Amino acid sequence: EAQVTQNPRYLITVTGKKLTVTCSQNMNHEYMSWYRQDPGLGLRQIYYSMNVEVTDKGDVPEGYKVSRKEKRNFPLILESPSPNQTSLYFCASSLSRRNEQFFGPGTRLTVL
Amino acid sequence: QKEVEQDPGPLSVPEGAIVSLNCTYSNSAFQYFMWYRQYSRKGPELLMYTYSSGNKEDGRFTAQVDKSSKYISLFIRDSQPSDSATYLCAMSGSGGSNYKLTFGKGTLLTVNP
Numbered sequence: 001e002a003q004v005t006q007n008p009r010y011l012i013t014v015t016g017k018k019l020t021v022t023c024s025q026n027m028n029h030e031y032m033s034w035y036r037q038d039p040g041l042g043l044r045q046i047y048y049s050m051n052v053e054v055t056d057k058g059d060v061p062e063g064y065k066v067s068r069k070e071k072r073n074f075p076l077i078l079e080s081p082s083p084n085q086t087s088l089y090f091c092a093s094s095l096s097r098r099n100e101q102f103f104g105p106g107t108r109l110t111v112l
Numbered sequence: 113q114k115e116v117e118q119d120p121g122p123l124s125v126p127e128g129a130i131v132s133l134n135c136t137y138s139n140s141a142f143q144y145f146m147w148y149r150q151y152s153r154k155g156p157e158l159l160m161y162t163y164s165s166g167n168k169e170d171g172r173f174t175a176q177v178d179k180s181s182k183y184i185s186l187f188i189r190d191s192q193p194s195d196s197a198t199y200l201c202a203m204s205g206s207g208g209s210n211y212k213l214t215f216g217k218g219t220l221l222t223v224n225p
Contacts, residue, residue, distance in 0.1 A: 004155075040120075042217035043156070043200065058212075090155050098144065098206070101213065103155030 002027045004104035006091050012110045013081060021076045021107050023091030031094045032074040033058070033101065034066065036087040043090070049074055050097065081111040115139050118201055118216030127225050131188040135201035135216045138182065142203040142214075145177050147186045150198045150218065159199075160186065191223045 004025045013019055025032065033048040035058075045058030049068040063085055065077040074093075078085060088108050092101040118135045125131055133147075143164055148156035160175040162168045162184075168175045174187040184203070188195055201216040 040217070043215040045212065092155075097212075098204070100146070100158045100161060103157065105155050106153070 002102070004091055004093055004102050006089075006104040006107050008107060009105065010108050012112065014112050015082055016080050019078050019081060019109075021078075021089060021091075021109070023074045023076065023104060024072050025074075025091075025093040025102070026072065027093060027095075027102065028071065029093035029095055029102075030071070031097050031099075031101075032068065033092045034064070034074070034076050035090045035092065036060065037090060037106075038087050046076070046089075048097075081109075083111050085109065086111050116201065116203065116214050116216045119219055120217055122220040122222060124222045124224060125191055127191060127193060127223055129191050129223070131191050131195070131221060131223075133186040133188075133199050133201075133219050133221070135184050135203075136182055137184075137203060137214075139203075139205065139214075140179075140182070141205035143206055144204045145175070145184050146202040146213075147173075147175055148200040148202060148215075150200060152197075156200055193223050193225050196222045 007022045030051050034046040035043045037043050044060045046064050047066040049055045091104040094101045116137045145162045147160040149159045150156040162175050162177050165177045165179045172189045176185040198218040198220050200218045202213050204213045
């Protein structure tokens with residue numbers, strides 16, 4: 001089944017404790033992206049990747065890192081999480097930047 | 113003025129009603145227009161994809177784009193309780209950074225049986 005998977009789905013952590021949210025897609029997509037979704041603010045892009053080893057900042061990149069060492073994986077790294085990073089995070093992928101984006105199921109992160 | 117404006121609702125309608133959802137935008141470079149549906153605790157899924165102005169129909173769903181007014185709509189005919197979800201409009205331009213997908217904040221729709 002064609003899909004985007006994210007892990008973990010739910011995470012509660014404390015301020016400053018490094019964490020990684022994994023994202024994997026099995027559709028051989030070139031383009032991958034991370035979003036956060038907050039009430040009243042909608043979906044905002046954090047980082048995106050046009051291809052392996054090519055990443056760039058989205059609208060709200062502060063406090064996040066990404067890497068794209070393999071085509072299928074695009075992990076999101078929070079080196080020192082803070083409470084304002086409490087949010088619902090979505091990974092998405094598409095054939096190219098112009099195509100339909102397929103979203104993962106989401107990761108609900110709470111930073112205490 | 114925000115790039116994409118969407119009334120957050122909530123919108124509550126009886127089963128069988130015609131639903132109209134709308135977005136306005138300010139960036140005249142937008143050429144690709146999409147509607148995503150997001151069920152509670154799920155990721156958004158693409159519902160309709162339209163290039164430039166015009167109408168597109170898919171079953172009970174019709175998407176309309178009026179570029180002259182910078183206004184897009186999604187119509188749902190014979191609405192069903194299973195249509196209850198948040199509907200997000202999204203749009204992008206072409207070329208360079210204009211490909212970035214910009215989302216509306218979503219409209220929460222409830223269809224009551």
